[in-house]
Amino acid sequence: MKKxxxxxxxxxxxxxxxxxxxxCIIQCDGYIVYPSWAKDKDWIKLMGxxxxxxxxxxxxxxxxxxxxxxxxxxxxxxxxxxxxxxxxQAGPALRQAVRAAESRMIHRRLKKAIDTLALRTSILPKxxxxxxxxxxxxxxxxxxxxxxxxxxxxxxxxxxxAIRPTKLGAKNWLFIGNEMSGQKCAILYTIVENCRRLGINxxxxxxxxxxxxxxxxxxxxxxxxxxxxxKARSGxxxxxxx
Numbered sequence: 001m002k003k004x005x006x007x008x009x010x011x012x013x014x015x016x017x018x019x020x021x022x023x024c025i026i027q028c029d030g031y032i033v034y035p036s037w038a039k040d041k042d043w044i045k046l047m048g049x050x051x052x053x054x055x056x057x058x059x060x061x062x063x064x065x066x067x068x069x070x071x072x073x074x075x076x077x078x079x080x081x082x083x084x085x086x087x088x089q090a091g092p093a094l095r096q097a098v099r100a101a102e103s104r105m106i107h108r109r110l111k112k113a114i115d116t117l118a119l120r121t122s123i124l125p126k127x128x129x130x131x132x133x134x135x136x137x138x139x140x141x142x143x144x145x146x147x148x149x150x151x152x153x154x155x156x157x158x159x160x161x162a163i164r165p166t167k168l169g170a171k172n173w174l175f176i177g178n179e180m181s182g183q184k185c186a187i188l189y190t191i192v193e194n195c196r197r198l199g200i201n202x203x204x205x206x207x208x209x210x211x212x213x214x215x216x217x218x219x220x221x222x223x224x225x226x227x228x229x230x231k232a233r234s235g236x237x238x239x240x241x242x
Contacts, residue, residue: 092150
């Protein structure tokens with residue numbers, strides 16, 4: 001049997017992600033494959049991650065410490081607003097209202113500054129600061145998505161942290177099968193991480209679901225999601241743990 005080749009650098013290749021609903025927001029970084037994949041899917045809306053923007057400017061600190069410090073401070077103001085909303089357990093409507101009243105102004109100020117920096121000939125395009133500026137400009141429409149939707153987060157940190165063990169073990173799990181395995185793994189990771197965030201023992205959940213699955217009809221599938229599974233047992237509304 002032919003041994004599969006190890007994966008190379010990230011290339012523009014359409015991921016196999018099924019249409020899950022009439023309207024779907026996918027939060028991601030600026031990797032070129034995402035807009036390429038989503039351009040013909042009108043039910044998909046891509047959303048940017050402020051942490052990726054912050055990371056690129058942070059890496060350019062040595063090039064212009066004072067300038068980068070100002071940009072990071074603006075992002076810190078946005079993060080502080082989000083922290084306050086999380087601590088008060090604000091719902092989507094309140095989060096959207098607060099972002100419109102407080103965050104949007106900071107966002108505009110930051111965008112104006114970045115646009116001005118992009119015109120400076122002293123900042124070379126291939127320098128770390130130049131790349132950070134270009135990345136932010138290219139991502140800006142997607143970064144603004146969170147301002148108008150209280151359901152979503154300013155960053156993708158929860159997912160980034162959840163998949164870190166997978167990334168760390170990539171060499172151990174290099175030969176996982178074929179290209180379709182990626183979609184199957186994504187489904188399994190999603191189920192396990194949702195169990196974790198809901199405080200469910202994944203083994204208990206999977207044992208119960210896989211045992212009862214043969215006797216269920218297709219219309220009953222929605223009852224098997226971790227949130228609905230837990231709700232059916234506790235009888236109480238479910239809240240995710242950050």
